[in-house]
Amino acid sequence: MTSDILKEFNIKGEDVETEDFGSGLINHTWLIKHAGKKYILQKINKHVFTEPHGIDNNIRSLAEYLTIHYPDYLFTKPIYTTNQKGLVEPDDHSSYRLFTFVEGSHSYTIVERKELAYEAAKQFGKFTKLLSGFDTSKLKITLPDFHNLSLRYQQFEQSVSKATKERLANAASFIETLISYRHIVDEYENILVNPCFKKRVTHHDTKISNVLFNSNNKGLCVIDLDTVMPGYFISDVGDMMRTYLSPAGEEETDFSKIDIREDYFEAIVNGYLSEMQQELTETEKDHFIYAGKFMIYMQALRFMADYLNNDIYYGAKYETHNLNRAINQITLLNKLSEKESKLKEIIAKALLVNDV
Structure with missing residues (x-):
């Protein structure tokens, strides 16, 4: 063929x-x-x-x-x-x-060093900055409602209402935790009507494997553009935080290994701002940490909903696979929230460094 x-x-x-x-x-x-x-x-x-x-x-x-x-x-x-x-x-x-094929290039599946996080964030920021003059209305929506947090929360609520008693019992305390974070949805809905948030050409899938590096591990470009659509910066920055910050990935079941690496957070912020500082509004800059909460919370909702729906979307290698994935993301969200004051200090410093 x-x-x-x-x-x-x-x-x-x-x-x-x-x-x-x-x-x-x-x-x-x-x-x-x-x-x-x-x-x-x-x-x-x-x-x-x-x-x-x-x-x-x-x-x-x-x-x-x-x-x-x-x-x-x-x-x-x-x-x-x-x-x-x-x-x-x-x-x-x-x-x-x-x-x-881009000769001399390579990619990673794991963010092994903070320098890689910086280079990746810089490349995703550069991609959006160079396209700041592009008319986003020309872009087709390739994945409708891909990062629609309001819809994901509704789907989560529907899954709770239809789940079996056994799965509801297994997930009860974590369902309550997700409900307690409902304010993240409220903030997202405020963003949708806030003129200080600009729709830009957004990649929407900023995992490390979607960046090509040269032999010196400097970023060359971003790849895998199937998810490129009009969107908000919180999608790209948030997905980097979700996938770069913790030394443990979303499949980890030893939740004690999940943590927020402050130096990696600093690398993401500095890398992205090195390209996007002049493009972002002051209100957008105030939502850097929110970006991480937004994407982590959305993925936690999606994993939990799939578990309650008997694993019809992501599938499962064992019975509580998607429940564990949801707990993993809830743990990451909790860790991010706990470190918020420290992370704000890092952002404030980065804004000064990149204000050139």
Whole structure:
């Protein structure tokens, strides 16, 4: 099958090599070698991204803007077919695209050092800053309500009302904790109507694996642009906090290992502000810590809702898998809240350092 797809991009012959590549959970990815060059071939998961042409539209539009305004920026746009299409669709269920492999680059799945957190935050900030003049109304919504916290809370409430007695009993104290954090939803709804919060080109999936680094571990660019949509800075900064701050990931069941690394927090803030300080309003700057609460809380709600719904969305490797994931995120949220006063001091210092 892949050989037929590659022919659409004029890649053919006996010397084509194909191997599985990367650790992504959504799209299937291959590394292609041909005539001394390397490429990345991806099959878009149409169960998740039901409108691949929306993704193609977004990337093509952003590429055109950046080519005109910032031609030196490394932007990983797809290679077009001989018919100038960004997607090859051999049937109604499949969409494929091809990228040039960025030579000399590598990525990480774990934030091993605070320097990586800084570089990643800088790259996500740079991406949004360079596109500050782009008309976000041109972007298609590739994942409707992806970071709609009000909807996630409603889904959580619905799951509580329909859950089995056994699962409700297992999760009772943690459900109460989630309800006690309802004010995070109230603040989100205030943000939606606050003109001090600007909708920008937002990546929405700022895990470390979505940044390419060079041989000196300096950030090159951001990748995996399927989730790029209009959004608020709290989505990108919050997701970095959720996935970079703790030495223990979301699958950890020894909750004593979960912590907020203050030096990593400082790295995220400094990296992002090094690009975005002049773009953010004062009100937005006051919501840096809220950004972390927003994303951690939303993921805790989603894990808990899935547990109460009998694991129909994320699936589960064991009976309390999603409950443990929810507890993990609740623990992280508690830790972030406990350190808020110290983290505010770090932000205040960072604002002075980056005010140039």
